[in-house]
Amino acid sequence: MAVQEFNRNEAATNHVAVIFGVTGLVGKELARRLILKSKWKVYGIARNPESIPIRNPNFHFISCDLLNPIETRKKLLFLQDVTHIFWITWASQFPLDSQECSEKNKDMMSNALNAILPTAKALKHVSLQTGMKHYISLEGPFDHKVRYYNEECPRISSTSHNFYYDLEDLLKERLAGKVAWSVLRPGLLMGSSTRTLYNFMGGLCVYGAICRHLHLPFVFGGTRECWEETCIDGSDARLVAEQHIWAATNDATSSIDGQAFNAINGPSFTWKEIWPALCVKIGVEVPENMLVEDFWFEIGMADKKTVWKEIVIKEGLVQTEMEDLANWAFLDMLFRCPFKLLGTRDKADRLGFTVKYKTLNSILFWIDLMRGEKLIP
Numbered sequence: 001m002a003v004q005e006f007n008r009n010e011a012a013t014n015h016v017a018v019i020f021g022v023t024g025l026v027g028k029e030l031a032r033r034l035i036l037k038s039k040w041k042v043y044g045i046a047r048n049p050e051s052i053p054i055r056n057p058n059f060h061f062i063s064c065d066l067l068n069p070i071e072t073r074k075k076l077l078f079l080q081d082v083t084h085i086f087w088i089t090w091a092s093q094f095p096l097d098s099q100e101c102s103e104k105n106k107d108m109m110s111n112a113l114n115a116i117l118p119t120a121k122a123l124k125h126v127s128l129q130t131g132m133k134h135y136i137s138l139e140g141p142f143d144h145k146v147r148y149y150n151e152e153c154p155r156i157s158s159t160s161h162n163f164y165y166d167l168e169d170l171l172k173e174r175l176a177g178k179v180a181w182s183v184l185r186p187g188l189l190m191g192s193s194t195r196t197l198y199n200f201m202g203g204l205c206v207y208g209a210i211c212r213h214l215h216l217p218f219v220f221g222g223t224r225e226c227w228e229e230t231c232i233d234g235s236d237a238r239l240v241a242e243q244h245i246w247a248a249t250n251d252a253t254s255s256i257d258g259q260a261f262n263a264i265n266g267p268s269f270t271w272k273e274i275w276p277a278l279c280v281k282i283g284v285e286v287p288e289n290m291l292v293e294d295f296w297f298e299i300g301m302a303d304k305k306t307v308w309k310e311i312v313i314k315e316g317l318v319q320t321e322m323e324d325l326a327n328w329a330f331l332d333m334l335f336r337c338p339f340k341l342l343g344t345r346d347k348a349d350r351l352g353f354t355v356k357y358k359t360l361n362s363i364l365f366w367i368d369l370m371r372g373e374k375l376i377p
Contacts, residue, residue: 031044
């Protein structure tokens with residue numbers, strides 16, 4: 001779609017959003033929601049399009065490598081009408097918590113801001129998405145007591161590099177008290193995408209499909225503590241998308257000094273409580289022993305790529321490789337996490353954000369949606 005054609009209805013548009021990371025779990029959902037609202041148009045930025053692209057006259061996709069400053073400037077310079085920026089991307093190809101990861105993520109945002117800020121005179125708000133990992137260091141030490149993190153918790157002093165801090169500092173510096181901005185910190189994200197490194201729903205559903213296809217037990221491979229105790233918050237992509245919009249358009253949340261919000265479902269859960277319902281939904285028998293501590297996904301699923309190909313062909317699914325949806329190392333890390341990462345949502349609740357989900361309901365919803373998209377059987 002030509003940019004000139006896209007701008008025909010500019011006079012009727014009050015809000016113009018640019019979503020960096022539009023093919024990710026939250027980026028896709030945010031784009032869907034904005035284009036359904038009146039007087040919004042949306043530019044979506046990512047390196048590659050989704051396997052199921054958004055088709056709407058109010059949406060325009062731009063392929064861009066944000067690590068390339070020349071390409072970024074060339075492709076984004078015309079976005080002079082932008083009123084809202086949503087930054088929901090990161091340079092996932094670099095080792096997490098490394099200096100290189102911090103530097104590259106900061107470079108990406110710098111390149112984008114350099115291209116947009118000089119000419120986007122109507123810019124009202126920038127919304128940054130990071131995560132609950134804001135509150136911990138992967139190096140430890142880990143607090144094994146249940147602790148609920150709120151937005152006022154201090155940053156962690158560590159020799160590792162948390163790029164979340166760098167991006168917050170960069171926004172504060174570049175917006176210079178002239179444009180309002182916010183930070184959203186979700187927990188375990190639940191949504192649908194083939195362009196997401198830490199894709200819990202993709203891994204869960206591929207694992208379930210393989211178990212059903214091969215008549216394997218659908219077991220929980222992890223520690224007893226992670227199985228029996230509340231260890232992490234769920235964050236439905238629908239909730240996080242709505243919270244982005246809420247924070248970016250609500251006078252009560254607008255601050256030129258920046259406001260942070262935990263973006264979590266609300267009710268707590270344990271895997272032990274919800275696993276039987278997942279078995280039923282996926283179509284596998286509930287194993288007699290659901291917890292198998294010596295089962296590792298990265299080992300047990302390592303030789304299943306051809307099995308997934310068979311399932312895709314047999315079920316007439318969208319062509320994907322197993323790794324497009326499943327990250328087995330991530331599932332192992334999630335189900336064997338040595339720390340608890342739980343937050344409060346008191347601040348968002350107090351300021352009027354009312355959207356909540358039960359995590360089991362979130363998982364069941366996204367299974368249905370992914371089936372409708374023909375990503376899973």
